[in-house]
Amino acid sequence: MPLVLFFSLNSNSGNGDGRGWFGFAATVAIIAAVTSIGVGIFTHEKKNELRNNTExxxxxxxxxxxxxxxxxxxxxxxxxxxxxxxxxxxxxxxxxxxxxxxxxxxxxxxxxxxxxxxxxxxxxxxxxxxxxxxxxxxxxxxxxxxxxxxxxxxxxxxxxxxxxxxxxxxxxxxxxxxxxxxxxxxxxxxxxxxxxxxxxxxxxxxxxxxxxxxxxxxxxxxxxxxxxxxxxxxxxxxxxxxxxxxxxxxxxxxxxxxxxxxxxxxxxxxxxxDEKMHAQIVDELEKTWHQHLEGDDSALSETAAAETTATLSFAAPVDGKLLPLSSVSAPAFANGSMGEGIAIKPTDGQIFAPVAGTIVADFPSTRHALGIRTDNGIPFLIHVGVDTVEMQGTGFVSYVENGQHVEAGDKLMEFWSPAIKEAGHDDTVMIAFTKSDDTPNYELKFVKNEGLVDHGDEIIQIENK
Structure with missing residues (x-):
C-alpha cells in the first residue's frame, strides 16, 4: 500500500488510484525480471551426464x-x-x-x-x-x-x-x-x-x-x-x-x-x-537395496568382465577403531543377513570413498547410508549408526547423489556423532558387501580387522574369482 499511494495522484481514502496500482504492478514486474535474469546469469551448475535431463x-x-x-x-x-x-x-x-x-x-x-x-x-x-x-x-x-x-x-x-x-x-x-x-x-x-x-x-x-x-x-x-x-x-x-x-x-x-x-x-x-512407518520402510529398503540397482547393465558387464582377474584394494572409509561386524548392535548386520563386512567405531565424522565406484543408493531423505557399486560390479553399503534412520537426516550431510561416479578418497558425507548419541543411537559405521545372482563372484580378504585406522588405509582386498 505505501507503493500504491506513492504512485497515486489521488489517495482515494487510502485505497490509491489506477496510476498507483499500475506503479505497484510495474515495480513488482521489474524486481521479478531483474532477479530472475540475475539467477540465470550468475548461477553456474556443473555440466555432467547426471544433470542432463533427458526425460x-x-x-x-x-x-x-x-x-x-x-x-x-x-x-x-x-x-x-x-x-x-x-x-x-x-x-x-x-x-x-x-x-x-x-x-x-x-x-x-x-x-x-x-x-x-x-x-x-x-x-x-x-x-x-x-x-x-x-x-x-x-x-x-x-x-x-x-x-x-x-x-x-x-x-x-x-x-x-x-x-x-x-x-x-x-x-x-x-x-x-x-x-x-x-x-x-x-x-x-x-x-x-x-x-x-x-x-x-x-x-x-x-x-x-x-x-x-x-x-x-x-x-x-x-x-x-x-x-x-x-x-x-x-x-x-x-x-x-x-x-x-x-x-x-x-x-x-x-x-x-x-x-x-x-x-x-x-x-x-x-x-x-508417520516417522515410525517411514523408518520401517527405509529399514526394509536397506535390506533389499541391492535388488533394485539402476544403471547400464551392459556397460557394467563389460567393465566387470575386463577386471575379473583384478584384486581390488578397499580402504577404510572413516577414521576409527576396527570391529568385527558380528559385534554391532544392529541385528541385520551382526547376523550376516546384510552380507559380509566390517565395522568401525569412528573418531571422526567424515566418510570417504574406500574405492572407485558409482553411487547406486543414496537415501536422500535420511542421508545415513550410501550404496556403492565398484567399477568391477561389486555392491557394498556404508551405513552410519544404528537406527539413525529415525533421525530423519538431522546431523548428516551428503556430498553425492545417486548415479554419481566417485574416485577412491572422495568425500562422500559427514555426520555429527554428538547428535547421534544425543538421539540415543550408536554411531558405529558398518560396511557390508552384498552377493546376488547378478554380481561377480568374489572373495574378501581382510588385511586388517582390528586396531585403529585412518581413512585411506587398506583394510580389505577384494579378489575376483
Whole structure:
C-alpha cells in the first residue's frame, strides 16, 4: 500500500488510484525480471551426464505417480484442500482492510507482523517435531489456525483484534507446510518399496503443482466474490452495502474453514505415513537395496568382465577403531543377513570413498547410508549408526547423489556423532558387501580387522574369482 499511494495522484481514502496500482504492478514486474535474469546469469551448475535431463515430466506422469502411491495421493488431497482454503483467506485480507475497515494503509503493518511471525514459527519447528509427532504438530496447528480464523471473523472494525486473529491464523501455517513437505518427501521411499522404483522428481513436483492449483482457485474465488460484493475499482468502504459485506465475510471465513476441515479429515483417515512407518520402510529398503540397482547393465558387464582377474584394494572409509561386524548392535548386520563386512567405531565424522565406484543408493531423505557399486560390479553399503534412520537426516550431510561416479578418497558425507548419541543411537559405521545372482563372484580378504585406522588405509582386498 505505501507503493500504491506513492504512485497515486489521488489517495482515494487510502485505497490509491489506477496510476498507483499500475506503479505497484510495474515495480513488482521489474524486481521479478531483474532477479530472475540475475539467477540465470550468475548461477553456474556443473555440466555432467547426471544433470542432463533427458526425460520430460508431464502432467500425466505426475497423475500416474499419484494414483499408484496411495500415501502420496492422501497427503496431496489433504494439501490441495488446505492450501486452497488458506490462499482464499490470505488473498481476501487486503480487501478486508480496504473495504470492510476502510484502513488500507494499515495492511502494511499487519503484513509485516505476519511475516515476522512466519520466520519465528519456522525456527520453532525442529523443537516441536522432536517433542511431538508430525501428526500432533499438524492437528495442533490446525486447531490454532481455526481459532485465529474465528477471532478474525468476529473482529469487525477493531484493528487490534484483526491483527491478533490474523497473527494466530498465520502462526501455524509454516508448521503445516513443513509437515506436509516431509510426508511428501517420505512418500518417495514408500513408493520405492511398493512399486520397486523411485519417482523422486515426479513426487516432489506434486507440492508446487498443488500450490499453483490452490492459488488459481483462490484467485477466481476472490475475483468473483469481490465483484459480487461491490468491491471494484473506485469503490470505498462507505459504499459497500450490508448485503455485500455479508457475501464477502461468508466466502472469506466460511469457505476456508470448510476446506481446512475437509483436508484435516482426509489427513486423519488416510495419511498413515508417520516417522515410525517411514523408518520401517527405509529399514526394509536397506535390506533389499541391492535388488533394485539402476544403471547400464551392459556397460557394467563389460567393465566387470575386463577386471575379473583384478584384486581390488578397499580402504577404510572413516577414521576409527576396527570391529568385527558380528559385534554391532544392529541385528541385520551382526547376523550376516546384510552380507559380509566390517565395522568401525569412528573418531571422526567424515566418510570417504574406500574405492572407485558409482553411487547406486543414496537415501536422500535420511542421508545415513550410501550404496556403492565398484567399477568391477561389486555392491557394498556404508551405513552410519544404528537406527539413525529415525533421525530423519538431522546431523548428516551428503556430498553425492545417486548415479554419481566417485574416485577412491572422495568425500562422500559427514555426520555429527554428538547428535547421534544425543538421539540415543550408536554411531558405529558398518560396511557390508552384498552377493546376488547378478554380481561377480568374489572373495574378501581382510588385511586388517582390528586396531585403529585412518581413512585411506587398506583394510580389505577384494579378489575376483
Amino acid at each position: 520430460s515430466t508431464s502432467f500425466g506422469k505426475v497423475l500416474g505417480v499419484l494414483v499408484k502411491n496411495d500415501q502420496l495421493m492422501a497427503i496431496a488431497l489433504t494439501y490441495v484442500l488446505y492450501t486452497t482454503g488458506i490462499q482464499i483467506m490470505n488473498s481476501f485480507q487486503l480487501y478486508y482492510f480496504t473495504y470492510i475497515m476502510g484502513k488500507a494503509p494499515t495492511y502494511t503493518i499487519y503484513a509485516l507482523i505476519n511475516g515476522l511471525i512466519g520466520v519465528i514459527t519456522v525456527s520453532l519447528f525442529p523443537g516441536l517435531a522432536k517433542k511431538f509427532s508430525r501428526r500432533r504438530v499438524f492437528f495442533y496447528s490446525i486447531l490454532v489456525m481455526l481459532i485465529g480464523l474465528v477471532l478474525f471473523a468476529l473482529a469487525g472494525h477493531s484493528l487490534p483484534m484483526v491483527i491478533l486473529g490474523g497473527a494466530i491464523f498465520m502462526l501455524p501455517q509454516p508448521l503445516i507446510f513443513l509437515v506436509v513437505l516431509m510426508i511428501i518427501t517420505d512418500s518417495v521411499e514408500y513408493g520405492q518399496l511398493k512399486l520397486g522404483h523411485r519417482d523422486e522428481g515426479l513426487t516432489l513436483s506434486v507440492r508446487p503443482l498443488l500450490d499453483k492449483f490452490g492459488g488459481a482457485v483462490a484467485g477466481g474465488v476472490v475475483g468473483m466474490t469481490a465483484t459480487a460484493a461491490g468491491m471494484i475499482s473506485g469503490a470505498t468502504a462507505d459504499q459497500i452495502t450490508a448485503h455485500g459485506t455479508s457475501i464477502f465475510k461468508l466466502i472469506m471465513f466460511a469457505v476456508p474453514a470448510i476446506l481446512i476441515l475437509l483436508g484435516t479429515f482426509v489427513f486423519s483417515r488416510k495419511v498413515k505415513l
